[in-house]
Amino acid sequence: MKLPAIVHKFSSPKNFYTMSGKMIPWFMWSFLITLFAGLYYGLFVAPPDYQQGESYRIMYIHVPAAWMSMFIYMVMAISASVGLIWRIKTADLMASVSAPIGAAFTFLALVTGSLWGKPMWGTYWVWDARLTSELILLFLYLGFIALQAAIEDPRNAARAGAVLLIVGVVNIPIIHYSVEWWSTLHQGATVGKFDKPSMHISMLIPLLVMATSFKLYYAASVLMRARGEILRREQNTRWVKEVVENESK
Amino acid sequence: MSPSEFFHMGGYAVYVWSSYGLALVLLGWVLISPVFTKKSIIKELKMKYRQQERQRQEDSR
Amino acid sequence: MSAPEQISSTMGAFIALIKRDLMLSYRHRNELLNPLLFFVIVVTLFPLGVSPEKQLLQTMAPGVIWVAALLAAMLSLDTLFKSDYEDGTLEQMMLSPHSNAVLVLAKIISHWLVTGVPIILMAPLLGLFMFLPWDGIAALMLTLLLGTPVLSLVGAIGMALTLGLNRGGMLLSLLVLPLYIPVLIFSASAVDASMAGLDINGQLYFLGALLVLSITLAPLAAATSLKISVE
Numbered sequence: 337m338k339l340p341a342i343v344h345k346f347s348s349p350k351n352f353y354t355m356s357g358k359m360i361p362w363f364m365w366s367f368l369i370t371l372f373a374g375l376y377y378g379l380f381v382a383p384p385d386y387q388q389g390e391s392y393r394i395m396y397i398h399v400p401a402a403w404m405s406m407f408i409y410m411v412m413a414i415s416a417s418v419g420l421i422w423r424i425k426t427a428d429l430m431a432s433v434s435a436p437i438g439a440a441f442t443f444l445a446l447v448t449g450s451l452w453g454k455p456m457w458g459t460y461w462v463w464d465a466r467l468t469s470e471l472i473l474l475f476l477y478l479g480f481i482a483l484q485a486a487i488e489d490p491r492n493a494a495r496a497g498a499v500l501l502i503v504g505v506v507n508i509p510i511i512h513y514s515v516e517w518w519s520t521l522h523q524g525a526t527v528g529k530f531d532k533p534s535m536h537i538s539m540l541i542p543l544l545v546m547a548t549s550f551k552l553y554y555a556a557s558v559l560m561r562a563r564g565e566i567l568r569r570e571q572n573t574r575w576v577k578e579v580v581e582n583e584s585k
Numbered sequence: 586m587s588p589s590e591f592f593h594m595g596g597y598a599v600y601v602w603s604s605y606g607l608a609l610v611l612l613g614w615v616l617i618s619p620v621f622t623k624k625s626i627i628k629e630l631k632m633k634y635r636q637q638e639r640q641r642q643e644d645s646r
Numbered sequence: 647m648s649a650p651e652q653i654s655s656t657m658g659a660f661i662a663l664i665k666r667d668l669m670l671s672y673r674h675r676n677e678l679l680n681p682l683l684f685f686v687i688v689v690t691l692f693p694l695g696v697s698p699e700k701q702l703l704q705t706m707a708p709g710v711i712w713v714a715a716l717l718a719a720m721l722s723l724d725t726l727f728k729s730d731y732e733d734g735t736l737e738q739m740m741l742s743p744h745s746n747a748v749l750v751l752a753k754i755i756s757h758w759l760v761t762g763v764p765i766i767l768m769a770p771l772l773g774l775f776m777f778l779p780w781d782g783i784a785a786l787m788l789t790l791l792l793g794t795p796v797l798s799l800v801g802a803i804g805m806a807l808t809l810g811l812n813r814g815g816m817l818l819s820l821l822v823l824p825l826y827i828p829v830l831i832f833s834a835s836a837v838d839a840s841m842a843g844l845d846i847n848g849q850l851y852f853l854g855a856l857l858v859l860s861i862t863l864a865p866l867a868a869a870t871s872l873k874i875s876v877e
Contacts, residue, residue: 379591390595394604401608440615448604455597475824482820486811495874496807500821503803503867507825510856514828521835557616564623571630580630 339422349566350575352426356559363556370549378542385539392539394452400547402445402466404554405473406508408438412480413505416498426562428494429569431501432484433561437554439477446470465519469512476504490569656744660752663739667756671725681722682764688714689772700777707776708786708837709830714772715765715790716826719797720819722761723805726753726798727872731809737876746869754802754865762794778841785840789833792853799864800825806871828856 345351378396385392412431419427449467450460461467480500487493535543570576594601671678692710693703730736730753739749769790773783804822808814836849 384595389597391597391600393594393601397604397608437615440611444608444611447607451600451604455600472824472827475820479817479821479824482817483807486808486814486817492874492877496871499803499867499871499874500807503800503825506859506863507828510828510859511824514831514852518831518835553612553616557619560616560619560623564619564626567623567626567630571633576630577634580627580634583627583631 344422344424347424347426349425349429349570350573353563353566353575353579356563360556360559363552363559367549367552367556370545370552374542374545374549377545382539382542383536388456391452391455394448396542396546398445398448398452399543400550401441401448402470403547404550405438405442405445405470407551408434408441408554409473409476409501409504409508412438413501416494416501419494420498425569426566428490428498429562429565430558431497432490432494433565434554434558435477435481435484437557437561439474439481441550442470442474442477446474463519465516468515468519472511472515473508476508480504656748659742659744660748663749663752664756667753668759670729671756671760677725678760678764681718681761682768684721685714685718685765685768686772688717689775693775704777704779704841707773707778707782708834708841711769711772711776711778711786712789712793712830712834712837715769715794716797716823716830718765719762719794720801720822720826722757723798723801723818723822724815725761726757726802726805727809731876736872740873740876746873747865750802750806750869750872751861751865754798754868757802758795758798762790762798765794766790778837781843782837782841785837785846788846788850789836789853792850792857793829793833796829796853796856796860797826799860799868802868803864803871806868806875809872809875829853832856 374396378393382393384390412434415427415434416431418424419429419431446467449470453462453464453467454460480497483500484493484497487496567576567579592598592602689711692706696702696706727736730739740746742749766787769786770783773786778786801818801822804818804825807821808818811817832849832852836846836853839846839849
């Protein structure tokens, strides 16, 4: 299957650099607006939980961060496959610069999960299915980052990384279900404390706003990283030379 | 709700605020660090291009 | 060449490659002992580190033996592609007209025959060390029979990715061990369940499914990664 020429032209590093420069401020501002709205609704407007009191407000960080950790892995896998199949440099780039952001969200989800677990379960760590899966996801991210760091040539690094990401995507559901099965086998008591059959709308809205905000944060952050990396990778082209010369001190 | 009551978080202040604080520091750093990286790349490239220019002038002389 | 001819010649290459690899490992048979010794020593450390108490060791046995098997299988991957990569045979193999995935599968099978099978045969002894009852030992061998090929297949992908790299060994474990987790979970729990006199068909079916899945997909992924590493 061939992609139309316009896609290649549009995704050329130079075009990407100019376009992303224009897009970043938009993402940044909408991120900040949704962030403040989410924090305001989450911290001030939403009522305390009838069981967990105020501690449930950790959810507004924890749950969106956990969603992002999986979302970013999927984005990485998809863009790495696009880069592998159609040899689009910017797609390779998006996968490799997304990894630190994804790892940061995964780490955040783990730590906030354990900070939430302390008042709820009485211990910082429980081998609960979701926390365990999240920990394994962090290992997968770190493995990808380590592989990228070990291979010097960016083209080879991208291709090897793409294989690893695709293998990871096939494995994630298997790992997830096996961990879930394992955890129901070993303990039934703690499972379900995070589960809510239905969340009140006043608690749900801030959660969705925060989730949107985190997505916008990712968009802004990944484009900023990609721009720096593009300059490095394309340093021998004429347009990068011009960009660098025009950059004020 | 008074400010002190708000910061108290019904007794869960430590957990709630350390979660939000960590999120702020970590995500803030992940967002800001590429700015510095990009600056250092540009500085590096400027130096490299200048060196190449000098090399070329010497060669043509 | 017509299509059936192509298939039969690939089949011939497949069998020839297995024979060649088995022959080569027979010549270097001393090296094959290393992962096996590692397997035995790691398991021996546990009674020394924890306690020689029968009850405790019995509870830990499925997990300990399986974790040791996992590590031994991972360490043994080192011999899978390395010598062929260093003397250029691998590059020739990649250039041959046969499907690379099939050739990679042949290499994995012969590798499993010389590293996986000895681990399975050694398991009863370790089961005795850890006071596993006979039911447990039978279940252990069954799960190893289904699980170790998965370890070789998945490990081949990681080995192919890290082939040309300095200090690839540490990286390999970082890439491969998280992917081994499902095998560990189902195998250890099967051994556990068999000691409690429970049915272990569920776990065995799952391990079988993992084996089928990895035998179809892993050679493709490993062949692609090998191409990247060889270039």
